[in-house]
Amino acid sequence: SQxxxxxxxxxxxxxxxxxTMNCSYKTSINNxxxxxxxxxxxxxxxxxxxxxxxxxxxGRLRVTLDTSKKSSSLLITASRAADTASYFCATEGxxxxxxxxxxxxxxxx
Amino acid sequence: xxxxxxxxxxxxxxxxxxxxVTCSQNMNHEYMSWYRQDPGLGLRQIYYSMNVxxxxxxxxxxxxxxxxxxxxxxxxxxxxxxxxQTSLYFCASKPSSGSYxxxxxxxxxxxxxx
Numbered sequence: 001s002q003x004x005x006x007x008x009x010x011x012x013x014x015x016x017x018x019x020t021m022n023c024s025y026k027t028s029i030n031n032x033x034x035x036x037x038x039x040x041x042x043x044x045x046x047x048x049x050x051x052x053x054x055x056x057x058x059g060r061l062r063v064t065l066d067t068s069k070k071s072s073s074l075l076i077t078a079s080r081a082a083d084t085a086s087y088f089c090a091t092e093g094x095x096x097x098x099x100x101x102x103x104x105x106x107x108x109x
Numbered sequence: 110x111x112x113x114x115x116x117x118x119x120x121x122x123x124x125x126x127x128x129x130v131t132c133s134q135n136m137n138h139e140y141m142s143w144y145r146q147d148p149g150l151g152l153r154q155i156y157y158s159m160n161v162x163x164x165x166x167x168x169x170x171x172x173x174x175x176x177x178x179x180x181x182x183x184x185x186x187x188x189x190x191x192x193x194q195t196s197l198y199f200c201a202s203k204p205s206s207g208s209y210x211x212x213x214x215x216x217x218x219x220x221x222x223x
Contacts, residue, residue, distance in 0.1 A: 033211060033212075035214075040217070041217065042199065043199065043214040044214070045211040045212065045214075048209065048210075050209060088151070096154045097152075097154070097212060099144075099151045101149065101150070101151040
């Protein structure tokens with residue numbers, strides 16, 4: 001069953017702008033992870049935030065987690081053309097990752 | 110280089126012809142998993158393994174088998190493939206079944222069943 005729901009499904013912005021993607025989930029989690037997938041290729045892990053953390057940074061990435069609202073957001077600052085990809089949130093519960101359907105991000109030069 | 114490899118990367122086959130997709134990791138990871146990715150459905154877990162000789166069903170195990178005879182390998186077996194198993198398949202691994210490890214994904218296997 002799908003747990004994470006990303007919003008928006010697609011996002012198109014200009015290079016240099018910030019991109020924000022949101023994820024909502026339904027059940028309690030141990031952690032929430034964000035992955036990037038370039039068209040039809042493997043998934044690359046971006047960042048993991050534990051259920052007892054509220055915010056985490058990694059380079060141009062900032063992730064927040066609100067367990068009371070069962071939601072997370074991924075912010076990519078100063079976007080680049082190479083950031084064009086699909087982004088997935090995944091929640092980890094009992095021995096498995098449950099993925100959302102992803103946000104397709106397009107960065108226009 | 111630490112990696113998860115899958116073979117083949119692309120496969121076209123016919124209904125009913127048994128096939129195996131191999132997955133191997135060189136990171137000594139205990140946990141391995143198989144996912145399929147379909148448009149509009151995202152990634153769904155097929156099977157996972159917490160260690161050698163320990164496997165369990167994920168969300169969509171029907172029509173698939175797995176084995177974990179050694180730590181590095183986790184093959185996915187389709188005994189009698191059907192067209193609804195046409196999909197993009199990913200193998201993944203992580204150090205242990207604990208909850209604070211990222212998963213490392215293979216490059217994917219695109220399977221078409223005619």
